[in-house]
Amino acid sequence: MDMESPAARARALTKTYGLAGAEVHALRGVDLDIRRGEFTAIMGPSGSGKSTLMHLLAGLDAPTTGEVWLGPLEIGRMPDAQLTLVRRRRVGFVFQSFNLVPTLDVRGNLLLPFELDGRRPDVKEQAFIDELVASLGLGDRLGHRPHELSGGQQQRVAIARALATRPEVVFADEPTGNLDSRTGRDVLTLLRDAVDRHGQTIVMVTHDPVAASHADRVVVLGDGRVVADRPRSTAEEISSFMLSLEVAP
Ligand code: ADP
């Protein structure tokens, strides 16, 4: 792993959805370095392009123009087969809508990233999965399918699945959005530990200043652009700063 290069990078990144005449400019030129071993929070009003940026940085969607880098690799125009491998080996993603496999139980969903990579967890990885399951309070749900779980439980499975292989970079799109404050705090502690104890890089979208106060850096999007980039701050500082921005929701 190249420790010098940023974990992820966007250069003059744009993303336009829709057909000519009815375009939606989700990203209008984003330049951003996600520093390795940092916990970055992405904030901004609904529709400002947060999810789009995360999908592009993770190689889940292709840019309209500009470049996207994951470590030393330009992934914006990488052929699908190669990109799939890069994603599997380097990236974890917590989707806003969870994206759990409905036909698999919790255990099956957690093992999916390994299955897709054609292997099983080794002893250390299994111990880490057990630790995740315990700290997310999923121990008595391993045999349940997603439809048998609450929204908060599904969200926790999605988080455990993204962390299970200890990927270099974890993207989490509003990972505490469906959680009560105590469970939300447990998730933030897990993400913080992933950075502090395991040297992973975390990028998290959130609307919650308390959640963002766990991050090392807060990047704010407004109408498809980066409108602010701040070092670690308290929840109070983040709230008043967000209110002071014209993009405040
Ligand atoms: P956020 O996550 O900040 O709420 P999104 O990245 O989801 O914002 O969306 C940014 C803009 O792009 C919004 O106007 C949204 O409606 C639009 N958009 C997002 N995904 C699509 C899509 N697949 N097709 C068309 N428009 C989209």
Ligand code: MG
């Ligand atoms: Mg979103």
